[in-house]
Amino acid sequence: MTTLTVQIDKEKDLSALQEVLDRLGLEYQMQDDEWAGLSAAEIEGINAGIDDVEAGRIFTHEEAINRITDKLKQLGIDK
Secondary structure, eight states: OOOOOOOOOOHHHHHHHHHHHHHHTOOOOOOOGGGTTOOHHHHHHHHHHHHHHHTTOOOOHHHHHHHHHHHHHHTTOOO
């Protein structure tokens, strides 16, 4: 068996390469080095955040500040 390592910088290139490998019937493994040092819990948290963004469960910076300010006022901690 021969191992081939390819570094890909552009996401569109990755999908094109996967399509070629699939059509050739070659087995391959993908490894994302950017995540290599992360724990499973960290990766799970990142993926949950991505899911939130894709589902629209996000707040702008201004909205977050307003929510925090309102909560602090409710708690009597406002400045």
